[in-house]
Amino acid sequence: MPEISVNRPFQPFRLVVEALGVDRGGRRVIEGIEFEVAGGEAVLVTGPNGVGKSTLLRTLAGLGRPASGSIRLVADGVTEPEEIGPHVHYLGHRDAVKPALTVGENLAFWRDYLGADGGAPVDTALDAVGLLDIATLPAAYLSAGQRRRLAIARLIAVRRPLWLLDEPTAALDAASEASLVGLMTGHVERGGAIVAATHLAIGLAGARPLRLVAGEIA
Numbered sequence: 001m002p003e004i005s006v007n008r009p010f011q012p013f014r015l016v017v018e019a020l021g022v023d024r025g026g027r028r029v030i031e032g033i034e035f036e037v038a039g040g041e042a043v044l045v046t047g048p049n050g051v052g053k054s055t056l057l058r059t060l061a062g063l064g065r066p067a068s069g070s071i072r073l074v075a076d077g078v079t080e081p082e083e084i085g086p087h088v089h090y091l092g093h094r095d096a097v098k099p100a101l102t103v104g105e106n107l108a109f110w111r112d113y114l115g116a117d118g119g120a121p122v123d124t125a126l127d128a129v130g131l132l133d134i135a136t137l138p139a140a141y142l143s144a145g146q147r148r149r150l151a152i153a154r155l156i157a158v159r160r161p162l163w164l165l166d167e168p169t170a171a172l173d174a175a176s177e178a179s180l181v182g183l184m185t186g187h188v189e190r191g192g193a194i195v196a197a198t199h200l201a202i203g204l205a206g207a208r209p210l211r212l213v214a215g216e217i218a
């Protein structure tokens with residue numbers, strides 16, 4: 001993987017989750033979740049199917065409202081006044097790829113939409129995930145693993161301190177998985193934070209486990 005030039009460290013910050021409860025379909029899915037993750041740390045959320053891992057990540061990303069409790073980003077001892085959304089990258093199960101645009105156009109669209117400040121140029125990010133050779137291919141033709149790699153290129157092209165990754169290694173081959181783990185390691189080393197939901201062990205050194213059982217931290 002080529003060296004990414006965007007290696008500026010992040011300012012210290014913490015994500016603070018207190019007494020979080022979330023409902024889905026009128027039912028309390030997660031309850032009483034409390035944890036913190038600071039810049040320079042990673043948390044791996046595990047647990048059986050349907051326990052609420054995706055629900056937790058979606059809620060942290062601001063895609064669903066908590067039924068109770070709070071989610072705060074704290075920097076310099078002060079809670080960030082605005083919503084968390086502008087500070088996070090959320091990679092969900094769906095990769096949000098627009099099939100009619102080319103691979104390069106998809107990434108350029110995200111850079112424009114999410115804000116390119118401090119991120120790597122489109123070609124650099126595509127090169128890092130091995131998609132530069134097919135930058136002009138319509139994204140409709142991408143395989144599942146290539147679509148996921150395009151979504152991962154967003155992490156490189158748009159600089160954000162907190163990464164929320166839902167099963168990030170799904171559909172990736174061994175080499176792509178290793179390069180994603182390298183990317184995650186670099187993010188944490190630069191003072192970024194990661195919360196990732198995963199069934200498979202990810203070899204991310206120093207990551208803290210957070211196991212959910214029956215919607216609560218085990």
Ligand SMILES: Nc1ncnc2c1ncn2[C@@H]1O[C@H](COP(=O)(O)OP(=O)(O)OP(=O)(O)O)[C@@H](O)[C@H]1O
Pocket residue numbers: 024025026029047048049050051052053054055056
């Ligand atoms: N839109 C929805 N409406 C109603 N219930 C939902 C909705 N989305 C999820 N749920 C329910 O919320 C619970 C938690 O789902 P979630 O997807 O967060 O689990 P998960 O731990 O990520 O599962 P998996 O390991 O299978 O990905 C499940 O019981 C699921 O059926």
